[in-house]
Amino acid sequence: MKPTKPLKIFILEDDLWYGTMLEHYLSLNPDYQVQRFETEKAFFQKLHEQPDVVTLDYALAEGDGDGSKVLKKIKDLYPDTEVIIISGQDQITTAVELLKSGAFDYIVKDEDTKDRLWNVLLHLQEIKGLKKEVESLKNELKKNYVFSKVIIGQSDAIQKVFSLIEKAAKTNITVSVTGETGTGKEMVAKAIHYNSNRNKYPFVAINVAAIPPDLLESELFGYEKGAFTGANNKRIGKFEEANKGTIFLDEIGEMDVHLQAKILRVLQEREITRIGGSSVVPIDVRIIVATHRNLLKEVQNKQFREDLYYRLLGLPIELPPLRERGNDYLILAKHFIQSFCSDNRLPIKTLSSEAISKLKQYHFPGNIRELKSIIELAIVMAETDTIQANEINIDNADHMGNLLSNEHTLKEYETQIIQYFLNKYDQDVILVAKKLDIGKSTIYRMMQKGDIIK
Numbered sequence: 001m002k003p004t005k006p007l008k009i010f011i012l013e014d015d016l017w018y019g020t021m022l023e024h025y026l027s028l029n030p031d032y033q034v035q036r037f038e039t040e041k042a043f044f045q046k047l048h049e050q051p052d053v054v055t056l057d058y059a060l061a062e063g064d065g066d067g068s069k070v071l072k073k074i075k076d077l078y079p080d081t082e083v084i085i086i087s088g089q090d091q092i093t094t095a096v097e098l099l100k101s102g103a104f105d106y107i108v109k110d111e112d113t114k115d116r117l118w119n120v121l122l123h124l125q126e127i128k129g130l131k132k133e134v135e136s137l138k139n140e141l142k143k144n145y146v147f148s149k150v151i152i153g154q155s156d157a158i159q160k161v162f163s164l165i166e167k168a169a170k171t172n173i174t175v176s177v178t179g180e181t182g183t184g185k186e187m188v189a190k191a192i193h194y195n196s197n198r199n200k201y202p203f204v205a206i207n208v209a210a211i212p213p214d215l216l217e218s219e220l221f222g223y224e225k226g227a228f229t230g231a232n233n234k235r236i237g238k239f240e241e242a243n244k245g246t247i248f249l250d251e252i253g254e255m256d257v258h259l260q261a262k263i264l265r266v267l268q269e270r271e272i273t274r275i276g277g278s279s280v281v282p283i284d285v286r287i288i289v290a291t292h293r294n295l296l297k298e299v300q301n302k303q304f305r306e307d308l309y310y311r312l313l314g315l316p317i318e319l320p321p322l323r324e325r326g327n328d329y330l331i332l333a334k335h336f337i338q339s340f341c342s343d344n345r346l347p348i349k350t351l352s353s354e355a356i357s358k359l360k361q362y363h364f365p366g367n368i369r370e371l372k373s374i375i376e377l378a379i380v381m382a383e384t385d386t387i388q389a390n391e392i393n394i395d396n397a398d399h400m401g402n403l404l405s406n407e408h409t410l411k412e413y414e415t416q417i418i419q420y421f422l423n424k425y426d427q428d429v430i431l432v433a434k435k436l437d438i439g440k441s442t443i444y445r446m447m448q449k450g451d452i453i454k
Contacts, residue, residue, distance in 0.1 A: 006033040007125050010051040012043045012070070013086070014060050018109075022055065025114050026121070040070060050078050053124060055117065058087035058098075068098060075102040082124055086113065151187060152335050153328035157320040161188070164317045169195040174267075176312050177290040179319030182369030185290035186250060188317060193246040198286055201245030204238050209251035217259055218275050227276020239272050239283050246286040252312065253293035253304060264308045287312070294450050322364040322371060323423055329359055332368060336375040337387075347385055354389035362394050363423060415451050418443060422452065 009032055013019030016038065023036040037043040040060065054074060058067035071083050082104040087094070095106035105120050107113055151158060168175050169192050177185045186205060193203045211219055222237030238247055255263070266272055267287065271280045289312050298304035322329055333351060341348050364370055378391045421432045422443070433440040446452040
């Protein structure tokens with residue numbers, strides 16, 4: 001991989017002949033910018049130019065003939081500068097100690113030194129090129145997670161979410177994101193991570209509900225070789241993967257109570273132990289959790305640990321359902337049209353006034369995720385560049401029949417039906433009570449318990 005600028009190399013070698021030979025040899029590569037120094041004083045006077053690489057003679061005449069001190073000083077001043085030790089002695093223990101101290105490589109002076117140095121520099125050059133590419137991709141990724149690009153909308157409800165994301169990104173506080181399925185909880189977590197001081201480190205997401213309980217522990221904490229049948233190699237878990245970054249635990253409310261105790265310990269001690277292991281692994285991770293459940297209610301029902309609940313609560317961010325976001329449905333629809341048409345190289349389509357009216361009247365039980373699917377299908381089905389109402393594949397008359405496709409308890413059906421009619425009739429409790437032929441006190445009582453959201 002050819003670098004975007006020359007590789008800047010400093011040679012610190014007090015043997016004039018040998019240093020000149022290295023300078024000449026490395027200068028044959030047009031991608032190298034080489035400077036040679038015979039003394040530590042001259043070298044450190046120029047080190048502020050921050051070379052990419054330093055080749056260091058281990059047995060310098062100055063400094064008690066110990067290049068390890070020079071290595072330490074270089075790495076203390078400029079940690080990103082790589083140091084290649086060139087020594088006249090083939091001492092394994094010395095080489096190991098220097099590598100532990102931060103040297104990139106250790107080369108012995110002999111007839112093959114030039115060729116080995118050349119190969120090491122090519123390898124280092126490739127690594128630096130890859131690092132720059134990764135850094136560039138991370139910067140682009142960060143740009144993609146500007147709040148206004150991640151969470152689209154102008155309603156007061158979503159502006160409050162923007163404000164909370166901004167507050168969360170400025171600190172390392174644990175964040176709990178709640179909201180109905182499809183409201184964009186993972187996007188909020190990514191927006192927080194990529195706008196925080198951890199954005200150069202991993203964002204690791206895991207859906208607790210998607211992994212069987214007996215496998216979840218090994219996914220989170222990893223395991224040692226031989227920990228159980230099939231554990232043929234050591235594997236690090238998601239917490240270690242996310243070290244210095246952020247781990248996002250989606251659907252935390254589905255976690256088994258036994259595992260909740262171990263998560264609590266991680267939060268308290270900031271360390272994990274792999275399954276089958278005895279050594280403690282310290283971790284530095286920011287934790288963001290999400291759930292569509294009412295965790296406080298789960299605590300009251302003894303389904304979720306109270307101590308863990310308060311540990312995870314941190315900064316709570318509640319995502320409003322799409323039906324409570326005013327005209328954001330239209331802003332999002334236009335965004336999805338623009339994105340889908342661009343990705344598929346299609347002419348940009350528009351929504352007819354009838355299509356807009358049809359969307360406006362819809363309840364969107366699947367929230368943003370459902371809107372995206374509806375819009376993408378409408379684009380595919382549209383006969384012209386204008387999407388008509390009949391190409392919007394939703395049933396505005398009533399979507400309650402969908403309830404029967406999933407099995408719920410009678411109480412859960414009751415809650416969903418009442419919530420549906422409250423949303424349909426603008427939270428008019430008296431009208432809904434009359435429509436459903438129930439007492440209004442029943443609805444108010446369910447609201448007080450948190451079963452229904454007004």
